[in-house]
Amino acid sequence: MGTTVAPNLLGAVSEARQWDRLMQMAKLGAIPGDGVNRACLTELDRQARRLLISWAKPLGLSVSVDAIGNLFLRHEGTERGAAPVLTGSHMDSQPSGGRFDGIWGVVAGLEAVQALRQAGIATRRPIEVVAWTNEEGGRFAPGCMGSMAYAGYRPRDAWDGVTDAEGLTFGAELAKLLASERDIPRRGLGVVDGPAPFAYVECHIEQGPRLEAEGFDIGVVTGIQGSRWFVVEVHGRSDHAGTTPLSLRKDAVQDAIRAITALNALMHDPADLLRFTVARIEVSPNSSNSVAERVRFTIDFRHPEKEVLLERGDAIGRTVAAAMTTCTATVTERFHALPAAFAPDVPDAVERAARAQGLSTLRMSSGAFHDAQFMVPLCPTGMIFVPSRGGVSHHPSEYTSPPQLAAGTRTLAAVLEDLANR
Amino acid sequence: MGTTVAPNLLGAVSEARQWDRLMQMAKLGAIPGDGVNRACLTELDRQARRLLISWAKPLGLSVSVDAIGNLFLRHEGTERGAAPVLTGSHMDSQPSGGRFDGIWGVVAGLEAVQALRQAGIATRRPIEVVAWTNEEGGRFAPGCMGSMAYAGYRPRDAWDGVTDAEGLTFGAELAKLLASERDIPRRGLGVVDGPAPFAYVECHIEQGPRLEAEGFDIGVVTGIQGSRWFVVEVHGRSDHAGTTPLSLRKDAVQDAIRAITALNALMHDPADLLRFTVARIEVSPNSSNSVAERVRFTIDFRHPEKEVLLERGDAIGRTVAAAMTTCTATVTERFHALPAAFAPDVPDAVERAARAQGLSTLRMSSGAFHDAQFMVPLCPTGMIFVPSRGGVSHHPSEYTSPPQLAAGTRTLAAVLEDLANR
Numbered sequence: 001m002g003t004t005v006a007p008n009l010l011g012a013v014s015e016a017r018q019w020d021r022l023m024q025m026a027k028l029g030a031i032p033g034d035g036v037n038r039a040c041l042t043e044l045d046r047q048a049r050r051l052l053i054s055w056a057k058p059l060g061l062s063v064s065v066d067a068i069g070n071l072f073l074r075h076e077g078t079e080r081g082a083a084p085v086l087t088g089s090h091m092d093s094q095p096s097g098g099r100f101d102g103i104w105g106v107v108a109g110l111e112a113v114q115a116l117r118q119a120g121i122a123t124r125r126p127i128e129v130v131a132w133t134n135e136e137g138g139r140f141a142p143g144c145m146g147s148m149a150y151a152g153y154r155p156r157d158a159w160d161g162v163t164d165a166e167g168l169t170f171g172a173e174l175a176k177l178l179a180s181e182r183d184i185p186r187r188g189l190g191v192v193d194g195p196a197p198f199a200y201v202e203c204h205i206e207q208g209p210r211l212e213a214e215g216f217d218i219g220v221v222t223g224i225q226g227s228r229w230f231v232v233e234v235h236g237r238s239d240h241a242g243t244t245p246l247s248l249r250k251d252a253v254q255d256a257i258r259a260i261t262a263l264n265a266l267m268h269d270p271a272d273l274l275r276f277t278v279a280r281i282e283v284s285p286n287s288s289n290s291v292a293e294r295v296r297f298t299i300d301f302r303h304p305e306k307e308v309l310l311e312r313g314d315a316i317g318r319t320v321a322a323a324m325t326t327c328t329a330t331v332t333e334r335f336h337a338l339p340a341a342f343a344p345d346v347p348d349a350v351e352r353a354a355r356a357q358g359l360s361t362l363r364m365s366s367g368a369f370h371d372a373q374f375m376v377p378l379c380p381t382g383m384i385f386v387p388s389r390g391g392v393s394h395h396p397s398e399y400t401s402p403p404q405l406a407a408g409t410r411t412l413a414a415v416l417e418d419l420a421n422r
Numbered sequence: 423m424g425t426t427v428a429p430n431l432l433g434a435v436s437e438a439r440q441w442d443r444l445m446q447m448a449k450l451g452a453i454p455g456d457g458v459n460r461a462c463l464t465e466l467d468r469q470a471r472r473l474l475i476s477w478a479k480p481l482g483l484s485v486s487v488d489a490i491g492n493l494f495l496r497h498e499g500t501e502r503g504a505a506p507v508l509t510g511s512h513m514d515s516q517p518s519g520g521r522f523d524g525i526w527g528v529v530a531g532l533e534a535v536q537a538l539r540q541a542g543i544a545t546r547r548p549i550e551v552v553a554w555t556n557e558e559g560g561r562f563a564p565g566c567m568g569s570m571a572y573a574g575y576r577p578r579d580a581w582d583g584v585t586d587a588e589g590l591t592f593g594a595e596l597a598k599l600l601a602s603e604r605d606i607p608r609r610g611l612g613v614v615d616g617p618a619p620f621a622y623v624e625c626h627i628e629q630g631p632r633l634e635a636e637g638f639d640i641g642v643v644t645g646i647q648g649s650r651w652f653v654v655e656v657h658g659r660s661d662h663a664g665t666t667p668l669s670l671r672k673d674a675v676q677d678a679i680r681a682i683t684a685l686n687a688l689m690h691d692p693a694d695l696l697r698f699t700v701a702r703i704e705v706s707p708n709s710s711n712s713v714a715e716r717v718r719f720t721i722d723f724r725h726p727e728k729e730v731l732l733e734r735g736d737a738i739g740r741t742v743a744a745a746m747t748t749c750t751a752t753v754t755e756r757f758h759a760l761p762a763a764f765a766p767d768v769p770d771a772v773e774r775a776a777r778a779q780g781l782s783t784l785r786m787s788s789g790a791f792h793d794a795q796f797m798v799p800l801c802p803t804g805m806i807f808v809p810s811r812g813g814v815s816h817h818p819s820e821y822t823s824p825p826q827l828a829a830g831t832r833t834l835a836a837v838l839e840d841l842a843n844r
Contacts, residue, residue, distance in 0.1 A: 095707035096660055096715065138709040165708075208665040227664065229710065238518055240816045241699035241722040242649065243630040243789035246691075248813075253700050254686070257679050264676070269668075277663035278675050280710045281703050281717075285517040286587075287560040288651065288702045288720035289791075290816040293518065295703075298710035300663040367665035369711070394662045394712040 009413055010357065012115035015406035021107050022405070024051060025091075026099040035396025036099055039139035039164075040092035041069070041173040046180055048091045052106065052131065053184070059114055061129075064187040067156050068149040069133040069177055072187065075113045077126040077420060083198040084126040085419045086379075087112070087412065090135030090146070090371060097136075098398025100205045104386075104405060106131045108203040112413035123420035125198055132371045133174075140170040141298070142229050142335035147371035150190030151378055165282075191378055199419045200375035201346050203384045203412050205400050207368045209391025217359040217407050219385025220351045223342050224366040224373045225275075226306060228313040229335035230299040232259060232320055236327040238285060238293035249291055253283060255327040256295035262323040263299070266315055274312075275302040275367070304365060306338050340373045346382025346419070353414035354384075359407055368393075384408050384415070432779060434537035435835055437828035443529050444827070446473060447513075448521040457818025458521055461561040461586075462514035463491070463595040468602055470513045474528065474553065475606070481536055483551075486609040489578050490571040491555040491599055494609065497535045499548040499842060505620040506548040507841045508801075509534070509834065512557030512568070512793060519558075520820025522627045522810075526827060528553045530625040534835035545842035547620055554793045555596075562592040563720070564651055564757035569793035572612030573800055613800055621841045622797035623768050625806045625834050627822050629790045631813025639781040639829050641807025642773045645764050646788040646795045647697075648728060650735040651757035652721040654681060654742055658749040660707060660715035671713055675705060677749040678717035684745040685721070688737055696734075697724040697789070726787060728760050762795045768804025768841070775836035776806075781829055790815075806830050806837070 028048045029038030038044045049071055053063050056073040064072045074084070089105020109129035116123065132150075137143025140162045149156045160171025188194045206212075211219050236252035260278055267276035280298040299316065303309045317331040347363070354361045366383065375381040386408040389399040450470045451460030460466045471493055475485050478495040486494045496506070511527020531551035538545065554572075559565025562584045571578045582593030610616045628634075633641050658674035682700055689698035699722040706716040721738065725731045739753040769785070776783045788805065797803040808830040811821040 094712045095709050096712065136709075137711065138707075141710055143711070206665075207662045225664070238817045239814065240629045240790055241701060242647070242697055242724050242791050243628075243815070244697075244813070245694045246696070246698065247694045251699070253682075253703065257682055260675075260679055261683065272667045272669050274668070275664055275666075276668065277673070277711065277713055279663060279705065279712055279714050280708045281675065281705045282708075283701065283703045285560075286702045286704075287517050287558075287816075288563055289559065289565070289699065289722050290516050290518065290701055291699055292701050293817075300711045302664050368662055369664050391666070392661065393665070394709075395660045395715075 008119040009115055009121055009417060010410050012119040013111060013406060013410045013413055015402050018107055018111045018405060018409055019402040021055065022099060022104060025103050025107065029093065031096065031396060033396035034099060036093045036097050037095050038091070038093045039095065040134040040136065041177050045092060046177060049131065052110070055110060059117060061113065064185045065178070065181055066187050066189045068146050068189065069174055070146045070150055071131040073110060073129040075117065075127040077123050079124045082125040083195055084128045085416055086128050086130055086197040086200045087202065087416060088130035088132065089202050089204055090132045092134060092136050094136055094138050094394045096396060097394055098396055100398055100400050101207065101393050102135055104205060105203040108409040108412055111409050112416050115413050116417060121417060123417060125420040127416055127420050135371055139164045143369065144371055144374060147374040151374040152190065152192045153374055156189060196378040199346055199379050200372060200381045201350070201384065201412065201415055201419070202370060202372045203408050204370060205393060205398070206385040206388045207393035208388065210364060211362060211385060211387035212389060212391065214362060215360070216362040218354040218361045218411055220347050220361050220363045221342065221366050221383035221385055222347050222363050224340045224370060225302050225304040226309040226339040227300070227302045227335065227337050227369050228309060228333060230316055231332045231334055232297050232299065232329060234259065234295045234327050234329045236293055239291040241289040241291055244291060250326040252292040252295040252327050255324050256297060258325065259320045259323040259329065260297070262319050263316065266312060266319045267301070273304060274308065275300070304339055309338065337373055340376045342376065342382050343380045345380035349415050349418050350382050350384055350411060353418065354411045356414065357410055359411065384411050430541040431537055431543055431835055431839060432832050434541040435533060435828060435832045437824050440529055440533045440827060440831055441824040443477065444521060444526060447525050447529065451515065453518065453818060455818035456521060458515045458519050459517050460513070460515045461517065462556040462558065463599050467514060468599060471553065474532070477532060481539060483535065486607045487600070487603055488609050488611045490568050490611065491596055492568045492572055493553040495532060495551040497539065497549040499546050500544050501546045504547040505617055506550045507838055508550050508552055508619040508622045509624065509838060510552035510554065511624050511626055512554045514556055514558050516558055516560050516816045518818060519816055520818060522820055522822050523629065523815050524557055526627060527625040530831040530834055533831050534838050537835050538839060543839060545839060547842040549838055549842050557793055561586045565791065566793055566796060569796040573796040574612065574614045575796055578611060618800040621768055621801050622794060622803045623772070623806065623834065623837055623841070624792060624794045625830050626792060627815060627820070628807040628810045629815035630810065632786060633784060633807060633809035634811060634813065636784060637782070638784040640776040640783045640833055642769050642776070642783050642785045643764065643788050643805035643807055644769050644785050646762045646792060647724050647726040648731040648761040649722070649724045649757065649759050649791050650731060650755060652738055653754045653756055654719050654721065654751060656681065656717045656749050656751045658713070658715055661713040663711040663713055666713060672748040674714040674717040674749050677746050678719060680747065681742045681745040681751065682719070684741050685738065688734060688741045689723070695726060696730065697722070724789070726761055731760065759795055762798045764798065764804050765802045767802035771837050771840050772804050772806050772833060775840060776833045778836065779832055781833065806833050
């Protein structure tokens with residue numbers, strides 16, 4: 001295992017080129033306040049993919065796409081048939097997201113591979129840079145569909161019927177994207193159609209305040225907390241808001257509020273480790289003078305401990321049912337991922353690579369959810385975090401400086417050189 | 423004042439023709455379960471107006487439209503320059519509305535005028551059948567824009583900047599409709615440009631359970647309860663749902679729930695006369711894993727007593743403000759109409775006309791809001807209610823039978839003959 005890094009590799013990582021590429025990407029879906037709204041499988045997403053390909057092809061990387069739209073840029077290794085080292089992240093954003101979440105991991109992967117090639121460093125194993133489909137889950141829930149399908153966690157067509165806010169289905173929108181990319185060679189779907197990668201490493205902004213507050217350059221991620229996502233539907237009856245006495249109503253808004261209030265009590269956590277979020281609410285017919293017939297709301301529940309995740313998550317259904325006064329409710333679990341601990345291989349490699357460059361490192365677990373979670377059963381996995389200003393993400397003001405991002409990418413380049421030569 | 427009615431007039435009101443016209447109208451915007459979704463100023467609204475005109479023109483009625491899109495069908499009187507008797511209602515529906523709310527009042531006006539003409543009955547005063555623009559307020563809030571502008575209650579362009587859910591403005595959508603009706607003669611805008619009508623009478627379904635439950639044919643409406651509409655905006659901050667501790671969040675959903683819970687307490691009414699409804703909620707960015715930055719919700723508050731309407735309505739702002747923990751809130755009053763009591767002239771005429779036909783009548787006030795409210799300051803005003811099955815309205819299952827509707831229209835025909843000869 002390499003504990004030193006070729007200086008010409010670090011010098012070949014270009015802070016300015018990486019920043020320029022990120023700013024070009026940020027134009028696709030730019031919203032006020034330096035934000036980005038680039039939902040998956042939209043025209044903007046398609047444009048971002050084309051832009052990425054336009055940078056990869058002149059470098060001699062081979063481009064391919066799989067059946068769920070995961071996009072791969074492949075740097076060949078010297079040993080025929082060796083399992084590849086995989087790196088990357090996602091290109092979709094939250095509706096009111098920032099310029100770095102996800103997209104940096106893809107651009108960093110490309111930059112690291114470009115630096116390896118420019119430094120004339122051949123690797124034994126191939127390196128593949130991947131852009132996973134629909135990590136955010138903002139348009140089509142749940143997120144991480146691309147990595148889940150790659151890992152065989154769910155079948156490729158599991159989410160074809162999932163609809164966005166306009167009623168368009170994931171299946172139809174995916175087919176449209178793939179039709180527009182008929183010129184790109186098709187590859188098999190992850191471990192469903194082929195062997196596992198040798199290792200996976202993902203660059204990402206921290207999305208929390210610790211690295212900045214505690215003064216570290218690089219977060220060596222050791223695992224990801226567990227998540228459970230639910231959709232609650234409260235069914236009442238629409239009535240005229242002016243004539244129907246309150247005592248005769250089945251008001252879905254009122255019972256939804258009771259349900260959320262009861263869930264707040266269930267999820268109370270003095271240690272402040274638990275994350276409970278109701279952030280999407282849809283009311284039908286959503287007219288100010290027609291009593292609500294139906295309210296649908298989402299629950300995003302996370303915790304680092306498996307026991308808490310199971311116990312309180314399993315109590316959501318009965319808590320909602322008990323809160324109903326005149327309406328009925330259904331609770332559907334849309335996603336369930338237990339906490340994932342990374343094997344030491346990649347975190348150790350990240351820590352060594354960063355320290356060899358004089359960067360300070362902090363071992364930490366990830367509060368946010370990432371595609372890396374689904375690589376854990378397949379191969380040694382790890383992540384490289386860089387600081388997020390003020391801990392803010394999923395917001396236009398999300399920011400990491402060009403030198404901070406370049407430090408992360410130099411660490412990645414060294415880790416890739418290390419892993420791809422094992 | 424006539425206390426008898428020409429039998430040939432009653433015989434000329436056609437139950438079948440009226441029902442057939444209502445069913446033709448119901449096809450424009452038909453939704454599952456016999457419902458209608460025909461928002462104002464849409465293509466469907468335009469088609470409904472054309473259909474109405476196609477029935478009116480062969481009868482020799484003159485058609486005109488005013489600057490806010492109110493549509494008039496005029497039957498001439500024998501006395502030149504006499505103020506007209508006005509009747510009608512609206513053609514727009516709630517998003518998940520029924521086949522009778524509003525549209526019956528317009529079709530009944532046409533049917534009554536047609537019966538008068540077929541019975542060869544000339545009237546001293548002209549009779550005008552009006553279809554008011556945007557009574558429901560479901561697409562553009564508030565409702566009753568057409569009648570408010572006619573009555574000079576607000577300037578014609580007061581709502582030009584109001585947007586619908588897609589961001590289209592009332593002003594632009596109105597201009598589009600009027601451009602499509604350039605072939606229809608333009609008339610002045612109500613009392614802003616001309617004299618007041620002699621009287622106003624509006625047919626409408628009850629939208630409540632009393633007539634059916636108590637076994638009456640006709641509701642003689644004596645007034646309308648007051649309404650106040652508000653929009654509340656809660657401003658928080660969007661954050662990552664997985665990483666941001668609950669203690670550091672400014673979660674707009676959570677503070678909105680606290681506000682609605684506090685308002686429920688403010689609006690508690692053991693007498694069950696008070697109507698308090700939160701039926702429209704919009705969350706931004708409305709993504710399941712981004713803490714809500716902004717929640718906007720509506721309040722529809724009604725009460726028959728002015729004192730309650732003023733006291734509790736005025737307390738809404740401070741109640742919302744006191745409920746905020748980490749967010750800030752703004753409360754905007756969008757509409758304010760005090761309870762309206764009708765002068766006895768038209769209610770007395772309605773009661774006499776119904777009883778002369780052997781119909782049973784109940785004097786009652788309207789829980790729902792109507793265009794008639796704005797005619798009260800202009801001229802003697804009244805309304806004719808018919809039973810609503812199960813008291814249901816603003817819902818696809820809204821229903822009144824053909825004979826019940828015909829009884830209401832025969833009452834209207836007799837009232838129009840009476841009023842138009844005074």
